[in-house]
Amino acid sequence: MGIFRYSDGVLPNTLAFTYAIGGYLLGFWLIAKPDLWLNLPGVLLLGHSMVIAAYLLHECAHNTVFRDNAVNARVGSLMNWLTGSSYNSYEILRRKHFRHHVDRADVVAFDFRPQLARYPRFVKLIEALEWAYIPAADLFMHAMSLVVPFVLPSRRPERARVLWVLAVRASVFALIAWHAPRVLLFYPLAWMLMLHVLRFMDAYQHTFTLFDTLEQGSAANPTKYDAAYEFRNTFTNIQSVKYPWLNLVTLNFGYHNAHHEKPAEPWHRLPALHAQLYGDHCSQILPFFNLLSAYHRYRTQRLLNADPDDLDVLSDQGKTFIGVDGVSFLTGH
Missing domain, CATH: 1.20.58 (Methane Monooxygenase Hydroxylase; Chain G, domain 1)
Known part of the structure; x- marks a missing residue:
């Protein structure tokens, strides 16, 4: 078989x-x-x-x-x-992501936006880093992976994992840095490049309601958050319509309406599923270069932004779509 x-x-x-x-x-x-x-x-x-x-x-x-x-x-x-996200166990990441699909919402353990807003000087620092294209919001969320098990009682079993993963990674990087110190500069650059690509994709794929109920039961109203809601608040942000092979740069993750329509469809079948479902006229496609421009233009404003659901981003094809940070499937909180 x-x-x-x-x-x-x-x-x-x-x-x-x-x-x-x-x-x-x-x-x-x-x-x-x-x-x-x-x-x-x-x-x-x-x-x-x-x-x-x-x-x-x-x-x-x-x-x-x-x-x-x-x-x-x-x-x-x-x-x-x-x-580099192994401070969160695979099962925690998987559980959080499935809540996203089942609840048809962005479900997190805590919403960092109101917490950050209480510290305006810290916000200014993160905004300055974001202005310089350092993905500080994502760095903050990944750093919180080390803290959350020591703050949330429900994550207490993860404490030992965080400590031994930290010890292993620190030891390995210390050995590599001893052999080649320049890795201490170039690995963070590579990792931040990954963060930029992932959050560029994540920021513009939904205008879902955000619930900080990951550690509790679902807070989503199934009457409101139905399949129609899911479709109109989900967007397809592929790299190219004309040259589909370019979408392999993100492993076809941009075919997001098709993915949400059939989450069990493998990545290599998504272009065909997209064509089957929507043909050549998918109403939810947002042009890549419009989003790339918005990603640059709103890079500081996006930090504390939380787009409301049913936000009209289609009328100008995403040109003024601010988007949302901190909803990566690589963080488990």
């Missing part, structure tokens, strides 16, 4: 995993070399290999890669380590 869930997924998944793992190792080797002309391509390769690893983690969470769900969990956990 084979290890993969779908026969037509053998080649694309093999290529994707080869690129994610091979690119990660080769990228690390390049950023450790003493030549700048190798370091810079290494940053790009390492950053993008982590992007693909993140989306493969997402696929494993949906059990679309391997026939055995336990294998999906093990491989998803490996991808979790590659992306």
